[in-house]
Amino acid sequence: MQKKNKGFTLVEMVITVSIFAILLGILVPxxxxxxxxxxxxxxxxxxxxxxxTKIEASNRLVxxxxLEKRSNGYYIS
Incomplete structure (x- = not known):
């Protein structure tokens, strides 16, 4: 009777996660x-x-x- 391989071993998972962590550590910087x-x-x-924009506004300024302060706010005239 043959066993069917149904998943990964713990060692395989640890190695995979370790490689992923090393690559991530290199990639982040x-x-x-x-x-x-x-x-x-x-x-x-x-x-x-x-x-x-500031230069263009200065050029258009004639x-x-x-600046005037009125009872309901500030106004530019």
Whole structure:
């Protein structure tokens, strides 16, 4: 009578989990640097867009702006 193999042994599972943990330990620092680079690039892009917007708003400014405080809030005139 032959036995049918119905699963994994404990040793096989421990080895598999160990290999997975080692690979994950190698992969995580690489992912952090990639994510950090993308965040920095997005930050630079946003800062550049805000600078361009500020310059464009300054170029369109024709007169003088005055901030007035009224009873129901602040107004720019």
């Amino acid at each position: 690489s992912l952090n640097s990639i994510i950090g680079f993308r965040v920095q690039r997005a930050t630079n892009s946003i800062a550049s867009g805000l600078d361009k 007169g003088e702006m005055k």
